[in-house]
Amino acid sequence: MTDEDDIEALAGEYVLGTLDREERMAVSARRLREPALEAAIIEWERRLAPLSEVGAAAIPPADAFQKIEARIGIGSFSANSGTVIQLRRSVAVWRTAALFASAIAASLVVAIGIGKFPPTPKQQNLVAVLQRDAGSPAFLVTVNIEDRVLTVQPVDAKPEPGKSYELWIIQDTLGAPKSLGVIDQPKTIARPTLAAYEPDVIESAKYAVTLEPEGGSPSGKPTGPVVFAGKLMPMTR
Amino acid sequence: MASAENISVLLQRVARRDRAAFAEVYRATSAKLYGIILRILRRRDIADEVLQEVYVKIWERAADFDSRLASPISWMCAIARNRALDELRRKRPVSLEDHPEIRDIPSNDIPALEQVLRGEDGKRLADCLAGLEAKRREMIVLAYCDGLTREELAAKYGQPLNTIKTWLRRSLAQLKGCLGS
Numbered sequence: 467m468t469d470e471d472d473i474e475a476l477a478g479e480y481v482l483g484t485l486d487r488e489e490r491m492a493v494s495a496r497r498l499r500e501p502a503l504e505a506a507i508i509e510w511e512r513r514l515a516p517l518s519e520v521g522a523a524a525i526p527p528a529d530a531f532q533k534i535e536a537r538i539g540i541g542s543f544s545a546n547s548g549t550v551i552q553l554r555r556s557v558a559v560w561r562t563a564a565l566f567a568s569a570i571a572a573s574l575v576v577a578i579g580i581g582k583f584p585p586t587p588k589q590q591n592l593v594a595v596l597q598r599d600a601g602s603p604a605f606l607v608t609v610n611i612e613d614r615v616l617t618v619q620p621v622d623a624k625p626e627p628g629k630s631y632e633l634w635i636i637q638d639t640l641g642a643p644k645s646l647g648v649i650d651q652p653k654t655i656a657r658p659t660l661a662a663y664e665p666d667v668i669e670s671a672k673y674a675v676t677l678e679p680e681g682g683s684p685s686g687k688p689t690g691p692v693v694f695a696g697k698l699m700p701m702t703r
Numbered sequence: 704m705a706s707a708e709n710i711s712v713l714l715q716r717v718a719r720r721d722r723a724a725f726a727e728v729y730r731a732t733s734a735k736l737y738g739i740i741l742r743i744l745r746r747r748d749i750a751d752e753v754l755q756e757v758y759v760k761i762w763e764r765a766a767d768f769d770s771r772l773a774s775p776i777s778w779m780c781a782i783a784r785n786r787a788l789d790e791l792r793r794k795r796p797v798s799l800e801d802h803p804e805i806r807d808i809p810s811n812d813i814p815a816l817e818q819v820l821r822g823e824d825g826k827r828l829a830d831c832l833a834g835l836e837a838k839r840r841e842m843i844v845l846a847y848c849d850g851l852t853r854e855e856l857a858a859k860y861g862q863p864l865n866t867i868k869t870w871l872r873r874s875l876a877q878l879k880g881c882l883g884s
Contacts, residue, residue: 474875474876474879475872475875475876478872478875478876478879479871479872479875481781481847482843482846482847482871482875483743483784483788483846483847483850483851484846484851484852484853484856484868484871485792486792486852486853486854487792487793490788490789490792494789508772508773510875511773511777511781512772512773512777513828513878513879513882514828514847515773515774515776515777515780515781515824516820516821516822516824516825516828516829517820517828517843517844517847517848518735518739518776518777518780518784518848519819519820519821519825520816520819520820520844520847520848521738521739521742521848522738522742523734523735523737523738524734524737524738524741525734525737526733526734526737526751526754527751530733530737530751530754530755531726531729531733531758533755534729534755534758534759534762535722537755537759538759538762669766697767698766699718699763699764699766700718700719700720700766
């Protein structure tokens, strides 16, 4: 069996839902870092989607939407501090969320005092939470799309002796992951490293942190395991 | 239900944190997603919880939705199915001996596919499913719609696990070939 067949069969069974728990968790984790597998999964979702019509619709409980709104947890923050970025972790939500499937989704709701930043028609500030799994954010990455400045802020990343954390941008059109530099410093780093990338690419890319030899990957390609990953989303007003 | 174009537009607004659009998406899609989740999980208490998580995820990931890759409904159904299946697999397999009634799906629970699968894609899939042997077609539907595992299918059809796996993979390969991509 070739790798291609294997990915195809695995993606098909993943979407069909017949993998057992361990296999399913393994695929959920692999799809985050294997574009070919991710693409095969999306194809199978498309092929089998009409089967979703088989089941009857069911009316959810009347209070379900209220509970969802409460979980999203917006509307309750105040603009009391114009300069402080408030981070609110929706811990309750993420504790129960599937760890692997949701690892890429941000678990922070970021609220900015609206007095400081008037709303703009196009979202210029994007944020990504890089994390190993739900509930353990390691780095906060913010990007200003207009000037393409990247800010990396450590949240809860533990330095590893003799190793460096290196940040990568991963997007289909870029081919291999591209380094955005080593992010060892214990304080916020701001750099124009994204200047070479188009806004579309920056917005749709995944961002991943690998553990590399001290000073960064010698080859320019990731050599260590992905320890944290995430995607950008617009900052909440 | 709102059209796919409308829901795509609504999701773009949700990506910009538009709560009114989110409420509309919920109104238009929640009965369908809840039906899918409930059918897989078979317990309202767990299904209620999962439904909430699914919409939280839709809120958080709306910016990831790409209308070139999937219809908005397919995208949301995939989120709902994945979350429901993760939940179902999280528990230990429900023992068929303990609760035969829970997972034993009477075959008349599966409607005639050609009547249910509508639209161009649905008709094509129904045609391709019709090309599968009856038992294998039923297995695909039970797996997709009801979340049956290989073990449960093996018990239901009285076949070894490996045979079920081989059948499933051959059926998938045949479907893929038939669907022409």
